[in-house]
Amino acid sequence: MVTVKVDLEKCDGDAVCVSICPTSVFELKNxxxxxxxxxxxxxxxxxxxxxxxxxxxxxx
Ligand code: SF4
Structure with missing residues (x-):
């Protein structure tokens, strides 16, 4: 089983992951x-x- 975690203290919301992920694992919220x-x-x-x-x- 795969786990994907975002450290929200480090995340600056540039949304590169949202754009680059081929399977749309991420969304930008707040x-x-x-x-x-x-x-x-x-x-x-x-x-x-x-x-x-x-x-x-x-x-x-
Ligand atoms: S870009 Fe998307 S598919 Fe690739 S490792 Fe990250 S979460 Fe998984």
Whole structure:
């Protein structure tokens, strides 16, 4: 089972993960990225690689 977590203290709401995730795991709510479709994650790690704040953790 995949877990996707966003550290909301680090997240600056630039929404790069929202744009880059191929399966729309994230949505922007109140200027923070929130995980809304964790089960759809395909472990591509694009969000982890592109988050400037290193706020995202993805684990299998
Ligand atoms: S690892 Fe890939 S599929 Fe999973 S949440 Fe990040 S960008 Fe989306």
């Amino acid at each position: 200027d923070k990225a929130v995980v809304v479709r964790e089960q759809d994650c395909i472990l591509c790690m694009a969000c982890v690689a592109q988050c400037a704040k290193q706020a995202i953790e993805v684990k299998e």
